[in-house]
Amino acid sequence: MDAAAIAHKQEICAEILATVASWIGPPARHAELIDQIGPLDTIIHFDGDAALGFIALAAGVEDHVEITLIAVRRARHGEGIGRRLIHDAAAFARTHDYPALAVSWVTDDPQGRAHRAPRHFFTRLGFRPPLTAARGPLLLRPVRRQWLSA
Ligand SMILES: CC(C)(COP(=O)(O)OP(=O)(O)OC[C@H]1O[C@@H](n2cnc3c(N)ncnc32)[C@H](O)[C@@H]1OP(=O)(O)O)[C@@H](O)C(=O)NCCC(=O)NCCS
Numbered sequence: 001m002d003a004a005a006i007a008h009k010q011e012i013c014a015e016i017l018a019t020v021a022s023w024i025g026p027p028a029r030h031a032e033l034i035d036q037i038g039p040l041d042t043i044i045h046f047d048g049d050a051a052l053g054f055i056a057l058a059a060g061v062e063d064h065v066e067i068t069l070i071a072v073r074r075a076r077h078g079e080g081i082g083r084r085l086i087h088d089a090a091a092f093a094r095t096h097d098y099p100a101l102a103v104s105w106v107t108d109d110p111q112g113r114a115h116r117a118p119r120h121f122f123t124r125l126g127f128r129p130p131l132t133a134a135r136g137p138l139l140l141r142p143v144r145r146q147w148l149s150a
Contacts, residue, residue, distance in 0.1 A: 009042055010034050012051045019074040023118075033069055040068055043088045045081055052076050055085040057092060064100040064140065065093040086125045090143045103127060104138045 001009075014034045017024060024030055037056045044054040053072035059065050067089060072081045086101070093101050103122055119139075127139035 006038050009044070010038060012044060013037055013042065013054050013056070013069075013071070016051055016054060016071050016073050017069075020071050024071075036068055041092065043085060043092070045085060053081045053085055055089050057089055059093075059096055059098060061102065063098065064102045065089065065096070065098045067101060067103040070103075082121060083125060086141075090141070093143045098143070100143060101127070101141045102138060 014030065017030055017033065021027075021030070024033070040056045040058055042054055042056045045052045051073070053070070053076070055070040056068040057065050058068050067086075070082060070085055072085070089101055093099075122139050122141075125141065127141040130138060130140045
């Protein structure tokens, strides 16, 4: 992906992120997240020209595909867009032969106040704590691997 395409992707994601600002934290955190997204595989869902939501993925983090960030335009919450993004991320993991999707960033809120909504979202979509958690809040969702014989 060339620099202009990356910048365009970041612009689209930043605009969506701005609609869920209160979930994400201070503006500096937004900028940091958008920077991180730059080199990552990112799936964006559109309705015509309108971007509805995105999921940014880091492959190969501890042998799984890590969801760095998922966000859906505030006005379109509850329509199943987040679920479809997770579905596409699972397909991405299967295609690249990773056994699981993982999410370790759930909220920055030290009081955990904002914790429940995303955790509920991920739990609804099949994410569970791993048997041994080496760090922070980490949830895993196995993806079915298709083994094809030659
Ligand atoms: C989390 C988020 C991506 C969910 O997107 P969405 O498109 O509204 O989610 P969906 O409509 O696909 O919902 C999927 C399931 O999760 C549940 N869910 C979604 N948001 C929820 C919330 N805030 N509280 C409780 N449950 C929620 C839905 O009820 C649904 O379950 P159901 O099928 O049993 O009804 C969206 O709320 C968002 O952008 N939040 C801000 C950013 C964020 O916190 N990202 C997570 C950290 S990386």
